[in-house]
Amino acid sequence: MSSFFQGLYGERVKDLRPSPIREMLHLVRRPGIISFAGGMPDPEAFPVELFYQAAGIIKSQGKDVLQYGTTEGYAPLKDFLIQWTAPRMGRKLEHDEMLITAGSSQVSDLLCWALIDKDDLILMEEPSFLGVFLNMHNHGAKFLTVPCDDEGMMVDLIPEKVERAQREGKKVKLCYTIANFHNPLGTTLSLERRRKLIEYAHRYGFAIMEDDPYGYVRFEGEHLPTLFSLDDRGVVIYAGSFSKILAPGTRVGWCCGHKDIIRKMAIFKQGVDVCTSLVAQAMVYEYCRLGHLDSFLPKIIDHYRKKRDAMEDAMRRHLPLEKLHWVKPQGGYFYWVKMDGIDCDRLFQVAVDKQVAFVPGKAFYPNRDGGDQEIRLCYTFASPEQTDQGMRRLGEAMREMIR
Ligand SMILES: Cc1ncc(COP(=O)(O)O)c(C=O)c1O
Known part of the structure; x- marks a missing residue:
């Protein structure tokens, strides 16, 4: 049954675009999955x-x-x-x-x-x-x-x-x-x-x-x-x-x-x-x-610097480097990885089957025309141990696709 509102919606609703990340979050919240997807702060870094x-x-x-x-x-x-x-x-x-x-x-x-x-x-x-x-x-x-x-x-x-x-x-x-x-x-x-x-x-x-x-x-x-x-x-x-x-x-x-x-x-x-x-x-x-603010901010920065370093190390240890390019961020939350010959949507399916998630690059293209071989990885949420384990899984998924 079509809803009562169908006849009432304004012009803007015709082309309303929901966030693919918000829609994806239920998938990556499955138990056992290691997520580099959402750009979430680490609750351990909250000054409760x-x-x-x-x-x-x-x-x-x-x-x-x-x-x-x-x-x-x-x-x-x-x-x-x-x-x-x-x-x-x-x-x-x-x-x-x-x-x-x-x-x-x-x-x-x-x-x-x-x-x-x-x-x-x-x-x-x-x-x-x-x-x-x-x-x-x-x-x-x-x-x-x-x-x-x-x-x-x-x-x-x-x-x-x-x-x-x-x-x-x-x-x-x-x-x-x-x-x-x-x-x-x-x-x-x-x-x-x-x-x-x-x-x-x-x-x-x-x-x-x-x-x-x-x-x-x-x-x-x-x-x-x-x-x-x-x-x-x-x-x-x-x-x-x-x-x-x-x-x-x-x-x-x-x-x-x-x-x-x-x-x-x-x-x-x-x-x-x-x-x-x-x-x-x-x-x-x-x-x-x-x-x-002044006393705790350095602790937040320190916490995330360690996580950024843990991700950099894990990426170098586990990913097929010859197929990838990234820039080490000097701050913030994210790595952006460009892949040579690996489709991000297919990689996402294989990776989720292996219990690791990221955001496919396409989601970040305003005109929806790029990012097929790019992915975003957030390093703030997972622990260093999870990051290592997650990167191992992601590396396996990438190698399967290259083969
Ligand atoms: C570039 C950018 N702008 C804005 C926001 C949202 O920030 P706020 O929580 O202050 O609305 C984010 C959050 O992820 C962001 O990455």
């Missing part, structure tokens, strides 16, 4: 006791923090973030240049509400984070994709692509980039490319969303300047998140940008969710105020 201490703010200030909050965000948390982010943002921001959001996922959503009309073009790294591009697609955006190499987005290809689109009368409004420890690529955009990207945004009049949930999870090397700090014309909207530096269950993130766009996004947010949970913001603030 410290966060519980911070929850004391409910007792001391419950009458305030159990109330509705302002849409723009809890002022003490914004004060803290303005100080804490200043070294990477290049200066201390004003309050009206920052909006507290429900994770960084909400930043791209609010930005689409503010900028995107049906069929507007967004420049997208290819591959990219599907959570964001599926949402942008559901807003009616189309994607002008830019291939990536070991240094991230090949920005030199942008002028030709944008000029062609403009000649065809299309509007390129935004470029979405994950400059640090890309999801899924693991790469970091070089300083030279960052500068060029800003230059092209100025030349062609598109905005940049710099999505940076992994930026503070750097294992080695120096932080590169944020795109936000390299731009002097207010074209960059920076998105940060507590998901990877504290815990994703907080659902607290932030965005920074010119006060005009922040104001528009805040007005849309009024209708979307009124405000980010005030009690969650207050607990996150208290955690920061007590010094736990």
Whole structure:
């Protein structure tokens, strides 16, 4: 029986795209399976006791923090973030240049509400984070994709692509980039490319969303300047998140940008969710105020550095290296493995039969036209022992396919 709603759905439902990863998760949750699939933090890296201490703010200030909050965000948390982010943002921001959001996922959503009309073009790294591009697609955006190499987005290809689109009368409004420890690529955009990207945004009049949930999870090397700090014309909207530096269950993130766009996004947010949970913001603030963010973050980084190293070692031990290429990530959560002559969908079936899972590369291609011989491996969730065992199974699956 067709549902009552069939006759009522709006235009957007016709081409609604669900997340293939979310759909796949029931498969990889089977008992005994070792999963490198979902991009999940390790619960062992959650500061449970410290966060519980911070929850004391409910007792001391419950009458305030159990109330509705302002849409723009809890002022003490914004004060803290303005100080804490200043070294990477290049200066201390004003309050009206920052909006507290429900994770960084909400930043791209609010930005689409503010900028995107049906069929507007967004420049997208290819591959990219599907959570964001599926949402942008559901807003009616189309994607002008830019291939990536070991240094991230090949920005030199942008002028030709944008000029062609403009000649065809299309509007390129935004470029979405994950400059640090890309999801899924693991790469970091070089300083030279960052500068060029800003230059092209100025030349062609598109905005940049710099999505940076992994930026503070750097294992080695120096932080590169944020795109936000390299731009002097207010074209960059920076998105940060507590998901990877504290815990994703907080659902607290932030965005920074010119006060005009922040104001528009805040007005849309009024209708979307009124405000980010005030009690969650207050607990996150208290955690920061007590010094736990600064004291615990190095432990998170250390924990994941060890896991990255365990995966690198296991990959070198067990995989058919002559058929593979990858870049060792300097931070973040992911390896992206390019395979020569191995189909990722067939490999997935064989691997799941052997009780190991990953995400086939195709899922990360915004226009669904690539990634057949690529896979994403997340190293944060499995223990080093599971990683070794899982890689052995994956190596066997790959060798079976090569034969
Ligand atoms: C690139 C990127 N952006 C955003 C998010 C979502 O972050 P949040 O939990 O802050 O919404 C993720 C999470 O995996 C991500 O990889």
